[in-house]
Amino acid sequence: MRDNTPIDAPGNFATGYHLTADLVDQAIRYLADHVADDPQVPWLTWVALGACHAPHQAPFDLIAKYDRLFAEGWDAERDRRLARQKETGIVPKDTRLPPPNDLVKPWAELPDGERRLFTRLQAAYAAMLDHADQHLARLVKFLEAAGQLDDTMIIVMSDNGASQEGGPLGMINAMGPYNLRREPIEEKIARIEDIGGPDTHSNFPLGWAMAANTPLRRYKQNTHGGGIRDPLVISWPKGLPARGELRHQFCHASDLAPTLLDVVGVVAPTTISGVAQMDLEGTSFARSLKDAAAPAKTASQYFEMFGHRGLWEGGWKAVAFHPPGSDFAEDKWELFHLDRDFSETNDLAQAEPERLRVMIEEWWRQAARCNVLPLDDRFQQRFGDNAKRFHGPRKHFVFHAGMGHVPTDVAPDVRSRTYTIEADARIDGATTEGVLISHGDMTCGYSLYLKDNRLTYDMNVGGVHHIAVSDRPVPAGNRRLAIQMRRDKGQNVATLLIDGEAAGGVTSQVGFVSFISWSGLDIGRDRGSPVSHYDAPFAFTGKLRKVTVTMDDDQALDTKSAAEAVLARE
Numbered sequence: 001m002r003d004n005t006p007i008d009a010p011g012n013f014a015t016g017y018h019l020t021a022d023l024v025d026q027a028i029r030y031l032a033d034h035v036a037d038d039p040q041v042p043w044l045t046w047v048a049l050g051a052c053h054a055p056h057q058a059p060f061d062l063i064a065k066y067d068r069l070f071a072e073g074w075d076a077e078r079d080r081r082l083a084r085q086k087e088t089g090i091v092p093k094d095t096r097l098p099p100p101n102d103l104v105k106p107w108a109e110l111p112d113g114e115r116r117l118f119t120r121l122q123a124a125y126a127a128m129l130d131h132a133d134q135h136l137a138r139l140v141k142f143l144e145a146a147g148q149l150d151d152t153m154i155i156v157m158s159d160n161g162a163s164q165e166g167g168p169l170g171m172i173n174a175m176g177p178y179n180l181r182r183e184p185i186e187e188k189i190a191r192i193e194d195i196g197g198p199d200t201h202s203n204f205p206l207g208w209a210m211a212a213n214t215p216l217r218r219y220k221q222n223t224h225g226g227g228i229r230d231p232l233v234i235s236w237p238k239g240l241p242a243r244g245e246l247r248h249q250f251c252h253a254s255d256l257a258p259t260l261l262d263v264v265g266v267v268a269p270t271t272i273s274g275v276a277q278m279d280l281e282g283t284s285f286a287r288s289l290k291d292a293a294a295p296a297k298t299a300s301q302y303f304e305m306f307g308h309r310g311l312w313e314g315g316w317k318a319v320a321f322h323p324p325g326s327d328f329a330e331d332k333w334e335l336f337h338l339d340r341d342f343s344e345t346n347d348l349a350q351a352e353p354e355r356l357r358v359m360i361e362e363w364w365r366q367a368a369r370c371n372v373l374p375l376d377d378r379f380q381q382r383f384g385d386n387a388k389r390f391h392g393p394r395k396h397f398v399f400h401a402g403m404g405h406v407p408t409d410v411a412p413d414v415r416s417r418t419y420t421i422e423a424d425a426r427i428d429g430a431t432t433e434g435v436l437i438s439h440g441d442m443t444c445g446y447s448l449y450l451k452d453n454r455l456t457y458d459m460n461v462g463g464v465h466h467i468a469v470s471d472r473p474v475p476a477g478n479r480r481l482a483i484q485m486r487r488d489k490g491q492n493v494a495t496l497l498i499d500g501e502a503a504g505g506v507t508s509q510v511g512f513v514s515f516i517s518w519s520g521l522d523i524g525r526d527r528g529s530p531v532s533h534y535d536a537p538f539a540f541t542g543k544l545r546k547v548t549v550t551m552d553d554d555q556a557l558d559t560k561s562a563a564e565a566v567l568a569r570e
Contacts, residue, residue, distance in 0.1 A: 019049075019050050020049050020050065020051060020131060020132050020135050021135055023047055023048075023049060023135075024047065024135040024136070024138055024139050027045055027047050027139055028138070028139060028142045030045065031043070031045065031142065031143070031146065031148070032142075032146070035146045035147075035148065039146070039147070039148065042264075047136075047139070049132050049136075051128045051129055051131070051132035052125055052128050052129050052132070053163075054163065054165065054166070054171075054174065054201065054202065054203035055174070055200060055201040055202055055203070055443070056121070056124040056125045056127075056128045056195075056196060056202050056203065056204065057124065057128060057196050057197065057198070057200070057202075058124060058127035058128040058130070058131045058196050059127070059131065060196060060197070062127040062130055062131060063120070063123045063124050063127040063195070063196045064123070065127075066122070066123035066126045066127055066130075067119055067120060067123050069123075069126070070119050070122045070123060070126070070208075071115075071119055072107075073107025073108075073110075073115065073118075073119075073207075074104070074107055074118075074122075074207040074208055074210060074211040075100075075106060075107045075108070076107070077211045077214075078097060078210070078211050078214045078215070079097070081211065081214040081215075082095065082097055082214055082215045085214070085215070088246075089246055090246065091215060091342050091343075092342055095215055095342045095343050096215070096341075096343055096345045097214070097215050097343065098215065098216075098217045098343055098344070098345045100207075100210060101206065101210050101217065101218060101219070101226075103168045103206055104168070104206050104207045104210050105168075105207070107207070113185075113189045114169075114185065114189070116189070116192060117170065117185075117188055117189050117192055118170060118204070118205055118207065118208065120192050120195045120196075121166070121170045121195060121202055121203070121204040121205065121208065122204050122208040122211075123195075123196075124195050124196035124202055124204075125204050125208065125212075127196065128196075136156070140154070149237065150237045150238040151236075151237075151238045151239070152236070153234065153235070153236040153239060153260075153263070154233075154234070154235040154236070155232070155233070155234050155256070156231070156232075156233040156234075157230060157231065157232045157233070157253075157256075158230045158231065159230065159253070160220040160221075160227060160228070160230065161209075161212075161213050161216065161218075161219055161220045161222075161225075161226045161227045161228065161229065161230065162208075162209040162210075162212035162213050162219055162220060162226070163203060163209055163219065163220045164206055164209055164218075164219035164220060164221060165203055165220075166203035166204050166205050166206065166208075166209065167205065167206065168205055168206050168207075169185055169188065169205055170188070170202070170203060170204050170205035170208075171183060171188075171201070171202055171203045172187070172188050172191050172194065172195060172200050172201075172202055173199070173200050173201045173202070173443050173444075173462050173463045174201045174202075174203060174462075175201050175443045175444035175461070175462040175463065175515065175517070176444075176461065176462020176463060176464065177462070178462070178513075178514060178515040179444070179461050179462055179510065179511070179512055179513045179514060179515055180510075180513045180514075181461055181462045181464065181510050183462075198441075198442050198443075198529045199442045199443060199463055199529075200443065200463075201443040201444075206219075210226070213225070213226035213229075215342070215343040216229055216343055216344070217343070217344055217345075218321070221305055221306060221308070222305070222308050222321065223303040223304065223305060223308040223309055223310035223319055223320075223321075224308075224310075224319055224321065224344060225342075225343065225344050227305070227308075228303055228310070232251070234289065236289075239263070240289055240290060241290065242289070242290070242292075245292060246292075247288050247289070247292060249285060249288045249294065249295070249296035249297070250296045250297060250301070250312060250315070250338075251285045251288075251296075251297065252282060252301045252312075253282075254280070254281045254282030254301075255282035255283055255284065255285050255297065256282065257280060257282060258280050258282045258283055258284040259282075259284045259285050259286050259289075261284070262284035262286040263286050263289075268280055281370060283297045283299055285297065296315075298314075300312065300313035300314075300359075300362055300366060301313075301366075302363055302366035302367055302370065302372065303319075304367065304372050304375070306322065306324065306377050306379055307322035307324070307328065307331075307375055307376070307377030308320065308321055308322045309322065309331070309363060309367075310363075311359050311360075311362055311363040311366065312338070313359055313362065315337065315338055315339035316335065316336070316337055316338065316339075316355065316359065317335070317336045317338050317344070318333055318334070318335050318356055318359040318360060318363065319333070319334050319336070319344070320332065320333045320334070322377060324377050324379050325377065328375055328377075333349060333356060333360055334347045334349055335347060335348045335349040335352055335355065335356045335359070336348065394412075395550065395551045395552070395553065396548075396549070396550050396551075397412045397548070397549040397550075398546055398547075398548050398549075399437070399521075399523045399546060399547045399548075399549075400545070400546045401523070401524060401543075401544050401545055401546065403523060405520050405521070405522055405527060406520050406521040406522070407520045408439070408516065408517060408518055408519065408520050408521070411439055411516075411520060411521040412439075412521070412549040412551060413551070413555070414446075414485070414512060414516070414549070414551060415512045415513065415514060415515065415516060415555065416511070416512065416513055416514065416555050416556050417487075417551055417552055417554050417555040417556070418485055418486050418487055418551070418552040418554055419484075419485050419549065419550065419551040419552065420482060420483070420484045420485070420549075420550045421437060421448055421482060421483050421547065421548070421549050422480055422481070422482035422497070422547070422548050422550075423436040423437065423448065423480070423481045423482070423523075423544060423546075423547045423548075424478075424480060424544075424545040424546050424547070424548070425478075425479055425481060425540070425542050425543060425544045425545065426477070426478050426479070426542050426543040426545075427450070427474055427475065427476050427477060427478075427479050427542050428476060428541070428542050428543075429476050430453045430473065430476075431453075431541070432450060432453075432474075432476075432540075432541050432542040433449075433450045433451050433452075433453075433538070433540075433541055434449060434450060434524070434525070434538050434539050434540030434541050434542070435447055435448075435449040435522070435523075435524065435525050435526045435534075435537070435538050435539070435540055436448045436449055436450070436481060436523065436524070436540060436544060436547060437521070437522070437523045437547045437549075438521070438522055438523075438525070438526040438531050438532075439516055439517060439519075439520070439521040439522075439531070440460065440516055440517030440519050440528075440531050441517055441519040441528045441529040441530075441531060442460075442463070442528075442529040442530055442531065443460075443462070443463055443517070443529075444460055444461060444462055444463070444515070444516060444517045445460050445516055445517040445519065445531040446458060446459050446460065446512075446516070446531065447460075447526060447530075447531040447532045448481070448482075448483050449526075449532065449534065449538065449540075450474060450481075450540070450542075451534060453473040453474060454469050454470045454472075454473060454474065455469075455470040455474050455481050455496050455498060455503060456468065456469050456470070456532070457483040457494055457496060457506070458531060458532035458533070459492070459494065459506075459508065459511065459512070460531050460532065461508075461510045461511065461512065464510065465532065465533070466492075466494070466506050466508040466510065467506060467532070468483070468494050468495075468496050468504055468505045468506035469496075469504060470496050470498060470503040470504050471503055471504040472498075472503060474498060475498075479498060479499060480497070480498075480499050480500065481497070481498060482496070482497040482498075482500075483495070483496055483497070484496075484497055487554070490509065491507050491508065491509055492507065492508050492509070492510070492511035493505065493507050494506050494507070494508075522537075523544065523547045524539060524540045524544045525537040525538065525539040525540065526538055
């Protein structure tokens with residue numbers, strides 16, 4: 001193959017659904033260049049869309065059309081989906097719907113305002129998926145026009161079950177709660193019309209996540225079916241005679257690479273540049289692509305996440321839900337015969353204790369072989385530490401003019417601490433304006449900028465703007481323009497400085513407790529959706545030489561909220 005080109009959604013999910021169109025445009029440009037150069041050379045392109053990861057954002061007119069589709073609620077939707085799945089043969093005719101997951105209330109018991117809110121949150125999710133489908137169709141149409149479609153294997157897949165991070169009530173802008181700013185249900189309902197727009201970071205509630213996983217139990221992060229069973233759609237007009245057929249053989253994500261190597265007739269190398277390679281864990285399922293009766297894999301498959309565990313073997317599945325912080329030895333293992341119980345509703349642990357014992361022992365063998373051990377369910381500590389890991393101990397940054405975009409993971413870590421940001425710039429007159437430094441996007445972040453001849457700092461915490469405007473104009477000439485943030489008895493005290501002299505400020509109880517933004521940092525402009533009240537990119541019109549960020553060694557993160565924010569990114 002000539003290229004292995006990932007076309008990946010950047011960390012800035014919050015710039016909206018336009019990313020999907022941009023990513024597909026990028027893929028089409030790459031493929032057009034390739035076809036123009038040498039269309040006979042094989043190629044591999046990975047297009048990783050943000051859909052349907054939160055935030056759920058889509059055109060408002062597309063969102064509106066889904067309101068009536070979901071107005072009857074998640075209970076009715078589960079019934080409808082299971083009926084369609086049986087009719088189309090996706091699940092066996094005898095598949096049973098499991099009881100509702102914990103914390104999911106019956107739709108009929110919800111107040112009218114919550115129903116309207118939850119319906120719109122689900123509509124945004126559906127519209128985002130619809131929008132992604134439309135742009136994938138553009139990519140397929142281009143492949144057809146370029147004469148590449150017939151001999152291209154197209155694989156569409158997702159990475160986990162529906163998300164539980166929206167909680168029982170869903171979120172309009174998750175960036176507020178991650179910084180301990182409550183989002184009362186009344187506020188959510190009042191912002192229904194904003195859902196799906198650029199200033200929201202929405203996620204649907206547990207009830208709709210449960211419906212999305214129909215007919216499976218639990219969610220993403222878990223090892224029951226709702227966390228690990230996902231669609232896999234494959235099209236290859238020249239290579240596969242099957243059209244619209246289903247395959248029910250068990251396969252795992254780790255089986256995909258061996259399958260592709262098998263299809264193209266390549267043996268995985270044991271060494272690369274003298275470096276020994278790990279063995280591939282998976283096994284090829286290439287035979288089943290052409291033969292619906294081909295046997296499923298014989299090797300067992302383990303699962304583990306945050307201490308939740310599972311093992312598939314020969315059509316059976318052992319699975320354990322692990323409450324965080326509890327003793328692993330106390331976990332309750334369940335046993336299901338998936339070949340007869342697709343939705344994991346009939347626990348056979350008591351009826352088949354010996355089979356379960358053997359499968360649990362096999363799980364431990366697989367876990368040891370694949371470096372799963374030691375088990376570690378320290379969610380808060382592991383992900384809280386991960387939130388700090390990339391920033392490291394660095395306390396001083398200098399960004400010179402002309403630098404590019406800086407990802408959040410390596411940007412200055414100004415969360416829960418005192419810091420000073422100073423720009424060295426030339427002001428040409430009263431009309432000079434623009435961003436000196438910005439980090440984040442419309443849903444959360446900070447920006448230091450000039451507007452109307454005043455130095456302005458906006459600390460945007462979950463969409464709530466805490467703004468300081470200088471008490472005097474910024475004079476022309478070479479200037480040091482700064483914001484100094486200090487903590488005082490739980491308050492965030494921001495002071496603007498012009499050439500070292502105080503020039504106004506703002507005090508707020510709310511600040512960046514654990515999270516700023518997944519969108520990165522820029523100087524001299526704001527590349528994404530605007531952090532503050534200006535039109536992006538709002539490029540600086542004077543001469544910006546450098547921006548210096550200096551942080552004190554007094555950071556006190558809320559690791560629980562930081563962990564939740566990091567997890568929601570995954």
